[in-house]
Amino acid sequence: MRASYRRLKGTEQFLGFYDVHADCLSGLFRRRKRVLDISKAFCYLRHCHPRKRLFVILDNPQFGVLKRFTLANTDDPTHVARRRRIYAYLRYRRKLANLRHPLNRIRSFRYIKLERH
Numbered sequence: 654m655r656a657s658y659r660r661l662k663g664t665e666q667f668l669g670f671y672d673v674h675a676d677c678l679s680g681l682f683r684r685r686k687r688v689l690d691i692s693k694a695f696c697y698l699r700h701c702h703p704r705k706r707l708f709v710i711l712d713n714p715q716f717g718v719l720k721r722f723t724l725a726n727t728d729d730p731t732h733v734a735r736r737r738r739i740y741a742y743l744r745y746r747r748k749l750a751n752l753r754h755p756l757n758r759i760r761s762f763r764y765i766k767l768e769r770h
Contacts, residue, residue: 665732667739668694671715678715678746682736719743 668691669680681697683690698707723742729735 669716
């Protein structure tokens with residue numbers, strides 16, 4: 654990955670979800686990682702699992718594989734290209750598992766307008 658400290662197009666945060674029992678990985682992109690953005694992500698998670706008791710662990714070991722698979726040795730010109738690569742990996746992973754899992758319903762292809770810092 655390119656070592657650049659000038660982020661002229663801003664940054665994005667990937668808020669990911671992993672279901673341990675079903676081995677299902679999903680997530681969505683947000684401009685920032687503020688309380689409001691995280692609470693909206695949890696609302697999506699709750700929408701996928703209504704009337705179930707959820708245990709949330711804030712950790713990232715499963716997402717290291719996603720990072721190595723999608724971001725290693727890449728130099729994306731835009732955030733959209735990076736998002737497409739990550740979503741393609743998530744679709745590939747779901748196809749391997751052949752799951753009909755509630756987390757597979759999360760879609761976040763809405764374009765995000767990034768601000769300059």
